[in-house]
Amino acid sequence: MSGNFIQIDRRSAAYWRVIFSNPPLNIFGPESLPSLRAMVEALETDPEVKVVVFDSSVEGFFITHYNFLADPQETLGLPPGPTGLQQLPDLLVRISRAPVVSIAKIRGRATGVGSELALASDMRFASREKAVLSQWEVGAGLVPGGGPMARLPRLMGRGRALEVLLGADDIDGELAERYGYVNRSFPDAKLDDFVDALATRIASFDRQALVETKKLVNVASLPADSDIAPEWDAFLRSLNRPAAQQRIRNLMDLGFHTPGDIETRLGHYVGRIGL
Secondary structure: OOOOOEEEEEOOOOEEEEEEOOOOOOOEOHHHHHHHHHHHHHHHHOOOOOEEEEEEOOOOEEEOOEOOOOOHHHHHOOOOOOOOOOHHHHHHHHHHHOOOEEEEEEOOEEEOHHHHHHHHOOEEEEEOOOOEEEOOHHHHOOOOOOOHHHHHHHHHOHHHHHHHHHHOOOEEHHHHHHHOOOOEEEOHHHHHHHHHHHHHHHHOOOHHHHHHHHHHHHHHHOOOHHHHHHHHHHHHHHHOOHHHHHHHHHHHHHOOOOOOHHHHOHHHHHOOOOO
């Protein structure tokens, strides 16, 4: 993976686009963390930015799953971030709390880490035809690690959250809207114009009013760090279990981590590897 996983397009001082670019699949791993950290720090410290839109330059993929080809020590050996959480959950929590309005524009697969970053954003808008969201990990014998157990029930209720997490299947844009996984889904041709108009509108407002309003909504709606911390530990423990290792090997044998049908229909395949 390139160190240029994240590119920042400053539409104006107040409105930024953050573009994820790691073709062909936008896989996220420990090697992606430095660019994510630099981006989060910029959002936390820049005195002018008001709104950021998360986007992707890779056709068919917003961000997909974690990099299972990386050396496990690159993940296991990471120090905690400033919140005291491990680095990925730390950065996702900081996106939620940043004094900036964050919008995830989902066209393509937001799978695993991609779903978790979208959930950490303030708003999510999806392409009706092209968006696919999922927390696929349970199907591979893993526990999701980036906060979805703390965030999803707050958005869609316990039953639907368990359906998403334990069913480990792909959720299209239309169903994601119905469940509350995203704010709204749009015909693909209308998604860009809507998100750009909303971001431009928010960028025209007073920054202090935006920051104070978001901060108060956070008090009423964000999970505590103590709710998120156990998820990453559970993810790391699950990586070492024989059941997870066997299922990941089965997925690799089918073409996991390479362009093809398994990456575009991951929900289908994780539902079959245990049969």
